[in-house]
Amino acid sequence: MRKIKYKKGRKVQASVLEYTGSHKDTPTEIQLFVYDAEDVTEFHQLQESDIQHSIDFSKVNWLNIHGLNEPNIIAKVGETFGADNFIIGDILNTTKRTRLEEYHNILFFNVKSLLPIENSDNINYEQISFILKDTILLSFQEKRSDFFKHIRERIRTNSGVVRTKKADFLLYLLLDAIIENFYITIESEEDRVDEIINLSKTSTKPEVLELIEKHRDNFNFLKRSIIPLRDSLYSIKSMKDDDVFNDIQAENYSFFSRLHQKCLELLEQIESDLITLDSASNYFFSAQNHKMNEVMKSLTVVSMFFLPLTFIVGVYGMNFKYFPELEWENGYFIIWGVMILVVVFMFVYFKMKKWF
Template identity: 25%
Template sequence: MVLEDIVSTNQRSKIVEYDDCIFLALKMMFLIQFEIVLAKTKGRIRGLGSDYLLYALIDSVVTHYYAIIETMGNKIEDLEDHLFEGLTKDEISSEIQSLKREVLKVRLAIFPLREIINPINKSESRLINEKKLHYFSDVYDHIVQMSDTTDIYREMIWGLMDMYITTISNRMNEVMKVLTIIATIFIPITFISGIYGVNFDNIPELHYKYSYQMLLTVMLIIFLSMLYYFKRKKWL
């Protein structure tokens, strides 16, 4: 059974105690896995024993997880800065989705580690020295901290997605506001030009020499007056 677990590359992180050995399967991020068979042999471990070697290997995996989590934290901060600056490129949306998948992978890899360290701390196997259990307790604390951090990052990523959608909506609202103001300004101008564009002979000022210049002046005054009004209302 141990040999079958060793050759299985899709093995879930786990721990199994046998009479003469302890088997562990751990995942090293990303997509790397190694298995440990802890047996009572005469290997040279520089006097610290095979149980300390087990701790050192697990601690190495956990330390590598820290580096990955720190990298994800930096990515989240960069995306937050971009969104606060108002950048709404399509690449940001894909980066958020990719980061969300990465956090989920790390979270799924970290969660089983608790199930591994807990049995070691409670193990009565002669292969684990009681004096070295505090090493595994320290690793367990690190795992809990990483698990909490990934949960926080997960919530932050959802917040980034909401922020991205809000930014897109705000920019769309700004565009719609400008278009509405432009349409509003041209309503009275279009109305005036529509009246003087009809084919009637008896229209006041139609045959006056300066009617065209007067009409343009009135339209310009209306345009400037409405701009002033909109800015005073802080709509622009």
Template identity: 35%
Template sequence: MAKKTRTKKPRQKPKQKPGLSPGTIVYTGEKESQKLYIECFNYSPEHIYEKELKTIEEAFKYKSETTNEVTWININGLNHIDAIEKIGAHYNIHPLILEDIANISQRPKFDEFVHYISVNMKMLYYDANDGLSSEQISFILGHNYVLSFQEAEGDVFDDLRERIRQGKGRIRTLGSDYLLYALIDNVVDHYYVVIEAIGEKIEDLEDDLFNGLAKDHVTTQIQDLKREILRIRRAIFPLRDIINRIEKSEHSLINEKTLPFFQDVYDHTVQINENTEIYREMVWGLMDMYMTSISNKMNEVMKVLTIISTIFIPLTFIAGIYGMNFDKMPELHYKHSYPILLGVMAVMFIIMIIYFKRKKWL
């Protein structure tokens, strides 16, 4: 099998130019051609209204301080800076928060303001090519509404959408803070899917190494696993502190009844962090195991070569003595000297083989 080669990806240059004024919205991703897609869920315990919005201005009417309905507006397409600026102006979102929304390399963070709360985090999933994809997702929690911003279409919220449509559970009976919890919980639950996939990859590779079935490109596989673990760790490690801050927040938008649910998410993040650290150590152990297996194979080869050399040393010694051109060697003139000498060599060979086997060197 041909050895798998790894092509080095060119380092991406940052799109955000240094020296820009704070609050300047610059999209730092690669999906420049992504079309703007806006979906809206407006619901109460009695009814639900779902619609795809054609323009960002259609979302403005859902901001109301008196209605008992909850609105979730999901915006896909961070490359549409004008739309982000418009909705930010209407909902009075700070320019620095809008800047963080468009900056996909932003570290997960949590910010509190008087009238809203901002949460940035990473959404992880495996794509069709079994590659780990990471997408930034941002939430704005306000009075009776939640805004979510994604880089592109496709997310992990399909089950949540069905729960809202069907009215399952408590999603339509509680407020916007519970909706924020449900969105974060869906993202965190999907971390489990990614972690389980990583664990299966590590276990399969570990079995191959233990059974000597590893391929030539095993080092590339180990490096890929290291990178995936690092991306997961970068996404989940700061999230634990974010959930902890939400849980301890005394903001008026966070209802006391919702705090136990955030505590549950916090417990999940702690568990995922622990699993990530365990898998990280296991991946480092895979490299040690691989190097050990290579060393063992080399030792086996050297062992066989050493035994072969040891067997032929006395035989070569005998052949060397009787290969000398001296006239006064009476054994050379005996008519049965040749078969006797071959017999002696054969007996020595057998004795040495028996000795090596008793010593368990063979």
């Protein structure tokens, strides 16, 4: 799993534009949707030099960039809409923490989108950045993915109210799709946790504890990803109160409040899942201790059977010349009988006491 290292991430100077992610073979592609309530126009494989000619400021413009491996193209696109090198650097540096920043007349938002890896205990993440300015929304993705496929279809088919809303509502839809990925990831993790809990009830192998710790790390990873997103969404409320940033319409702030509530729900669910994992871990250790106690009890019972026998053998193993029992004709069999009776008596006594 690629962890988000907020403090120990690779250090890149602000003046140096360098992509720090792992999708270095992904070419940069530009896609543009221009739409309003009446029609929609799509541009594919758009060149950065043609962006300004394709933008229609009287409509909503969604400029989506796949692939960050060509920093020069990203910088030119950003400069076209007033984003300085600090913002471009944050788009390219995938080790940055999720944050929201209002800068002059643009709103910058970068977030981590998480999804489970199929047939694996790991979680995959991708950094997605947004720039909102007037009627234009820019989104930057590390690679081509299906996160926003349903939103594109809604725009094409004029489904819902997306075509009647402005770019801020489109930002809400994109963020909502990213948060839905968190739900999918948590649901996948919970399914695996259920399997581990069932396994912990039937097995005390160390591999079970390793799986518990692995998924505890996954939930903590999710938590570290959601907390800054929750804080960023809460910050949008202050923009409404300050009445400074006007590109988010007043009636749409409630949609972002819903996203904030979803983040709170996700965090509550993660806390519940972490408690469940703690219970599974405690159960595992309790099962191990119980198994060890059973083994020690069995060994103790066996040793108690042999303790009086060892005493009898020790007595008759002493090298004294005069032993009265040496003259007995059936002494050997008598001693054997005594030892068997002692063992039978102890066995019955232990059973009555329910010691095993």
